[in-house]
Amino acid sequence: MPSGTTAGPRPVRIEVSGLTKTFGTVRAVSDLGFTVEPGSVTGFLGPNGAGKTTTLRMVLGLITPDTGTATFDGVPYGALREPVRTVGAVLETAFHPARSGRDHLRVYCRAAGIPVARADEVLERVGLATAGRRRAGGYSLGMRQRLALATALLGDPPVLVLDEPANGLDPEGILWLRGFLRHLAHDEGRTVLVSSHLLAEMEQTADRVVIVGAGRLVRQGSIAELRSGAQGAGTVLVRSPEADRLVAVLATAGLAATRSEDGLVTVEGATPALVGARAFAAQVELHELRAESTGLEDLYFRLTAGQEQFAAGSPAGPAQYTTQGAAR
């Protein structure tokens, strides 16, 4: 858009440090710190009530934190020279029902000093070129989400902050959103921070995730890093030209292993390190050794459930999924 450059928006990094916010007796966000890099989609993940919306509102200068900072290349939202051209946000989708999507966008353009022709460009980008002329009051939830996204894109901002944008989208819409967010980050170099309570969705969309539970940082890193951290004892898959001997060797070590038709050996209740060590000790040749990567969802629930317990003021007990609404 109008900045006069053709190389896409300048890269902007988000840095959150020591954010804390308490509402009455509820500590919604607690000493939270993380970074969001340009050119990638960062998933902000946590169960309901984990503090995601509160954090995003602080990042966007809509709530004042008790302590801590959130900055865009070192500048807090409130001090940005051109906020609309720096950060686009989708927090909640409220539209004037009698106004068309296109008119809604044009009103925004006028308020923000953006040429009104931009409204049609962003409608096109989010797949609302035709529907944009109809009353927003008749839009489905998915269409409202698209219109909200179009609003966020009006200023062609290098940063997008989106709170649960997949809510209300049908499977086709979710697929579209996934591709669109990845395109905005990977091909256009934007910084995309997107919240969700669904790990499965983020696994498919995000390059990195920041996981929060009860307002605290639980984990941050790439999906691959998270997955490797999830690999405690579980199912291990091994290939060996001596599959039968491997099964026997593992059996003597007390490990339940089975061999399939195609020579793949499945070992339960083990880690790759343990299986590798046993095979090495018995001089069994291995061609492949890996953990079956199904533990991520479990890990997510374990991590966030533990944090919920912490928030409720009780000592860490058995993993149990509770909502923070129960915290007093």
Ligand SMILES: Nc1ncnc2c1ncn2[C@@H]1O[C@H](COP(=O)(O)OP(=O)(O)OP(=O)(O)O)[C@@H](O)[C@H]1O
């Ligand atoms: N204005 C407020 N007044 C009082 N409590 C609040 C307020 N805003 C949020 N909270 C509380 O802070 C905690 C975090 O809420 P928040 O909405 O940030 O979580 P969330 O992760 O976005 O959850 P969800 O996915 O359900 O939107 C919750 O316990 C919530 O009840």
